[in-house]
Amino acid sequence: MQISINWYLLLSAVLFTIGVLGVLFRRNAIIIFMSIELMLNAVNLLLVAFSSYLSDSKGQVFVFFIMAVAAAEVAVGLAILMSVYRNSKSTDINSLNKLKG
Amino acid sequence: MIKLVGLVPLLPLVGFLIIGFFGKKLSKGLAGVIGSAAVFAAFAVAVGIFFELNGQADKSVTVPLFSWITAGKLSVPFSFLIDPLSSLFLLIITGIGFLIHVYSTAYMHDDEGFSRFFAYLNLFIFFMLLLVLGSNYLIMFVGWEGVGLCSYLLIGFWFKNTAYNNAAKKAFIMNRIGDLGFLLGIILIFVTFGSISYHEVFEQAKSYATGTPVLTAIALLLFVGAMGKSAQLPLYTWLPDAMAGPTPVSALIHAATMVTAGIYMIARSNILYTLSPDAMSVVAIIGVCTALFAATIGLAQNDIKKVLAYSTVSQLGYMFLALGVGAYTGAVFHVMTHAFFKALLFLGAGSVIHAMSGEQDIRKMGGLKKYIPITQMTFLIGTLAISGFPGFSGFFSKDEILAHAYEHNKVLWFVGILTAGMTTFYMFRLYFLTFKGTFRGTHEQEHHLHESPKAMTIPLIILAVLSLLGGLIGIPEVLGGRHFLEEFLKPVFEDSSFRLVHHLSHNTEYILMAVAVAVMAGSIWYAYKTYVTDKTVPAESEEELNPLHKLVYRKYMVDELYESIITKPLNFIGEGLHKVVDNQIVDGVVNGCGYVVNGVSGVIRKAQTGNIGFYVFVMVISIVLILFTQLF
Structure with missing residues (x-):
């Protein structure tokens, strides 16, 4: 049975929205980080779905790139988080308000 | 060559x-x-x-x-x-x-x-x-500005003295007023003739009718330039102040050469003036008025260099009188003889000042004859030459000017001869007060009196010889000469000379000369009687002078007049502009920009809470809004 493209779209939108809401409402930096990953993967899903739908491999190639970049980004982001935690003994983003104008 | x-x-x-x-x-x-x-x-x-x-x-x-x-x-x-x-x-x-x-x-x-x-x-x-x-005209203008600059630099040579600096600035600014006229004249020449080279301009000018308005305008504008540079009414006040410079500068720039640039310029443009009789009348009248005005001031001055400065203004007026009555050769002749005897007198004055250890007040001199004989002899020759003593250079040039003035207009001649009498009087007053009588300075000055070194006396002697003999190149026909100078300059003035007819009978010329000599002799006698026989010395303090004398001594208050009618109002306007336009409007705009940026940023910075959640929220909302506006 062929799953129509609409479902993929819907799933992707739901995942993305969960990610956005997670970024907006959670205060733990690690959760926020995971939410960002969720958003990225929602987009990846969309790319793969359209790639298959349009029989064009460019989308899948692109996804590999995104995953590679995301892995690098995670490495950097987690390193930042580590140093934040060392300084403030917490991963609550509300404690990061030192640049307040 | x-x-x-x-x-x-x-x-x-x-x-x-x-x-x-x-x-x-x-x-x-x-x-x-x-x-x-x-x-x-x-x-x-x-x-x-x-x-x-x-x-x-x-x-x-x-x-x-x-x-x-x-x-x-x-x-x-x-x-x-x-x-x-x-x-x-x-x-x-x-x-x-x-x-x-x-x-x-x-x-x-x-x-x-x-x-x-x-x-x-x-x-x-x-x-x-x-x-x-x-x-x-453009190269002339470059030179014209350049000499003005050098004059400024040399008047203010001792720049540590504020008064000297002010004199330098005054000279520069007054000259600038004249230069504006000169520049406008050059522009008008270019607009009218399409060229500024002498050859082409004069060639074209010849075809214009006498009295063409544009020629008169050009001639008058150029004359404004000459007024500034050659210190004529009403722009003459810088020249007496220019005496702040070292004495050789006064001799070279402010007597012999630079101030005659105006005469050179008019003599060069003679055809333009010949074709505009109105402009010539203006030149003659300004010239003769300046001559008389400056001579009267010269009568009452006590500073040796000031007397010579006013005498220079007066003699320059004479030259303009000559130009104004069409005696171009006479004007150039007088430029030359004046350069000789006025340079001599200034250098002589410098030698006197040198001997007097810097003293310039003739009331403190007297009896210098026996201390500085060479200076005294040469100064006497210069004085006789400027007075027009027969045989000396000034006699021939002045006589030529007066003869032309007489033929042109008898009033001009009368004022001219009156001025000549005054010139003789104040120059002999200066001579007698300086060299005759007894020494009136301090004991220390008297002890220090000495003749100047050879490097100073030899130029004095050479100039004295020139002042004595310089007139010989212009002996008029009536005295049996052949006026070499007139022959020599003929090609320059020939286009003008056939338009200006000169003829005076020989008898009239003899009478004019006799009158001039008589006036001169009378003046010398009167000066001798006052300052040698009666031993009068000008009053020490101003209070002892009668009102008229005081007015003349104060130079007719012209500087004060300019101060109150030009400088003060200009300062007032400047002050007003400073207070209103500069402080309020210009500063207001500049400061206003600062205030607006400050105020707005004061409000906006409140948005920068440091709360990352809030930033992200705003970002998401904004993206959603942008998407909505893009999509729908």
């Missing part, structure tokens, strides 16, 4: 560059020698040019050097014009310039700015030569 004319201004320029750049490294003697040698070499070339020109038939040679400005219709080559008028001025400038350089080596010997002084003097000579050599 004419081919080498480029060397004439180049040599002083090289002198200026060497002394100007390496002045600190040169010894005083070397700086003086380089400065004097540069001018002497220029003089030697000028003599060669003079004789070559005199010997050849072509009396107007243009020597092109390079193409200078080419823009649209305007094409200005940098070229020199050699004709009798410019070659005569070359001789005067370089000859007298050289003597004054030599004099300065001794006069300025103890001054710390010695090499700077010679650098400026050489630069001045360069610009003055450019002024008279240029073959178009």
Whole structure:
């Protein structure tokens, strides 16, 4: 049975929205980080779905790139988080308000 | 030699560059020698040019050097014009310039700015030569501005004294007023004739009818320039103040050469003036008024250099009178003789001041004859020459001017002869108070009195000989001469001279001469009676003077008048503009920008809470909004 493209779209939108809401409402930096990953993967899903739908491999190639970049980004982001935690003994983003104008 | 004319201004320029750049490294003697040698070499070339020109038939040679400005219709080559008028001025400038350089080596010997002084003097000579050599009005203008600059630098030579600096600024600013007129005149010439080279302008001007308004306008505008440079009413007040400069500067710039630039310019443009009788009348009237006005002020001054300064203004007025009545040769003749005797008188005054250890007040002098005999002799010759004593140079030139004035308008002649009488009186007053009677200075000054060194007395003697004999090149026909100068200058003025007919009977000329001599003799007698027989000495304090005398002593309060009608209102307007436009409007706009940025950022920065969740929220909302506006 062929799953129509609409479902993929819907799933992707739901995942993305969960990610956005997670970024907006959670205060733990690690959760926020995971939410960002969720958003990225929602987009990846969309790319793969359209790639298959349009029989064009460019989308899948692109996804590999995104995953590679995301892995690098995670490495950097987690390193930042580590140093934040060392300084403030917490991963609550509300404690990061030192640049307040 | 004419081919080498480029060397004439180049040599002083090289002198200026060497002394100007390496002045600190040169010894005083070397700086003086380089400065004097540069001018002497220029003089030697000028003599060669003079004789070559005199010997050849072509009396107007243009020597092109390079193409200078080419823009649209305007094409200005940098070229020199050699004709009798410019070659005569070359001789005067370089000859007298050289003597004054030599004099300065001794006069300025103890001054710390010695090499700077010679650098400026050489630069001045360069610009003055450019002024008279240029073959178009633009080169003349460059020289004209250049000599103004050098005049400023040299008046304010002792720049540590505020009063001297003010005098320098005054000279510069007043000259600038005149220069504006001159520049407008040049522009009008270009608009009218489409060229600014003398040849083309005068060639075209000849075809205009006498009294064409545009010619009158050009002539008057050029005359405004001459008024400033040659210190005529109402722009004369800078010249007496210019005496703040060292005495050789007064002799060279403010008596012999620069101030005669206005006369040179009008004599050069003689055809433009001949064709506009109204402008000529203005020139004559301004000239004669200045002559009389300055002479009356000269009667009451007690500063030796001030008397000579007013006398210079007065004599310049005489030259303009000559130009105004069409006696172009007479004006140039008087420029020459005046350069001799006025340079002599100024240098003599410098020698007196040198002997008096810097004292300039003639009330504190007296009886100097036995201390400084050479200065006294030469000063007497200068005084006789300026008074027009028969046989001396001033006699011939002044007589020629007065004869032409008489023929033109008897009132002009009368004022002229009155001025001549006053001139004689104040010059002999100066002479008697300085050299006759008994010494009135301090004991210390008396002890220090001495004759000046040879470097000062020899130029004095040479100038005295010139003042004595300089008139011989212009002995009029009526006295059995053949007026070499008039013959020589004929090619320059021939287009004008057939339009201005001159004829006076010989008897009238004899009578005029007799009157002039009688007036002069009377003045000398009166001065002798007052200052030698009666031993009058001008009052020490102003309070003892009667009101008229006081008014004259205060120079008719002209400076105060200018102060109150021009300087004060200008200052007032300036103050007003400063307070309203500058402080309120301009500063308001600038400060206002600052206030607005400050205020707005004060509000906006509240948004920068430091709360990352809030930032992200705003970002998401914004993206959603943008998407919505893009999509729908």
